[in-house]
Amino acid sequence: MAGKSSSIAPTTYSPSPTLKVKKKQQQQQQPIFKDVDWVRPDGRSFQHCRPAFLRTGAVNSASGSAYAEFGNTKVIVSVFGPRESKKAMMFSDIGRLNCNVSYTTFASSIRGQGSEHKEFSSMLHKALEGAVMLESFPKTTVDVFALVLESGGSDLPVVISCASLALADAGIMMFDLVTSVSVSCLGTNLVIDPITEEESYQDGSLMITSMPSRNEVTQLTLSGDWSTPKIHEAMQLCLDACLKLGEIMRSCLREATSAPHE
């Protein structure tokens, strides 16, 4: 996490021009993830997140929007509403949250592969519904549309964090910002914020979505074989990273409001 926490203001991050060369190298390398002293493909240490670049106001026509870039994972989320719920829907004295996550056809290396993430929309909804004050906009619907421009691993956590930033940008009342981080278990190692290559070889994964200032977990999924001490360790790692990501997101919002309007 050192890279994220060292600077308080979000550092603008420029995609490295050597990206294409790097990709070729990665494909040639035989992954030896199970060794004790392997180096992660992008040179990070195990407990080091990718550099994060966050910006609000990516889409003009939306009530609020945000763009997030974590390494190669690039996500754009726009929020529309609150607007009147569809006539067919029953009366509800609390607001509705409508979430949709979609992938561009060019998001992954194989075209159209992104369509296998159907459950992401409902997972995004579950991650956000506990944080949004739905009673503050009765009878209306807020739409959250997320688009994964490029899938580079840990897509859902990036989508969730970016969506909460977009909600905040739209002025939707929330108890707290929602941050999300995932950890992969590779052999005996726990690696935080995994990239696609690491995810495809993982033995297990844990994703935690939390509201850092309230110390509450809104969503959690775990797969693979885990012992209890390992879960403790991974949860602590995630929650710590969530806390730091929350600070970065907050400073991004602060910067957006203090910047003069063009």
Added chain:
Amino acid sequence: MVGLSVGEKHFIQGGIAQDLRSDGRKRLTYRPISVETGVLAQANGSARVKLGGTDVIASVKAELGRPNHLYPDKGKVSIYVDCSPTAAPMFEGRGGEELSAELSAALQRCLLGGRSGAGAGINLSALIVVEGKMCWDLYIDGLVVSSDGNLLDALGAAIKAALSNTGIPKVNVAVGASADEEPEVDISDEEFLQFDTSGVPVIVTLTKVGRHYIADATLEEESQMSSALSVSVDRHGHICGMMKRGGAGLDPSVILDMISVSKHVSDQLIAKLDSEISAAEVDEAES
């Protein structure tokens, strides 16, 4: 959803707080489970599990297919759940789709382990026929016949029972085929290989109502939940999958506590389920 009066809601919540629920159970007691195996003649294995008013059927079908090129030494398993509108009117049309997708995703996460196959309850390497060329594809389908809460645990139990009921036909591969040719196989219709289900986990869902959490919630109790945690635990006490449901957030320490409680509950559930499955198999053999 469930229509409850204010009085009924208080009754349910108060009962849970006092460790005496509406149907007389304690907080961590399951409803009586009954298991019936071999209910579908067309499937390779099937089971019907009744958990109080919840009634589900699971079927396992095996077909020969090609293994994924990324994992040439592993078979494939897919799990789907169908919520029939016969169970509840809200499952009609697209109403059941969301719940079906949620249950399918949860079961896949619990039973199939990580991406590399580690921690999978089903031994995928046992499904291989010819490495890189031919493997068994297992299609596991769940059907919700009647819904009275705790569908996930019931479906998990039904799949476990159906898998232990599954016989996979023995395949004889013709020797002498060259490396790039499609292997010739002969599927035996008399000899079957029994499936090893000792590693298949059970799913325990703890539902948080008020400040307490309960196991095996009924539909009425589920309507009062703030959040729920489903944990899948195998025989050795290892956690194979976990997911949270419900909107409200949970404190991390509560989650860790719920994990240890669910491990304890899973011991009893596994023992109960094992005896029910073996009793059902004896019944099936006799009839």
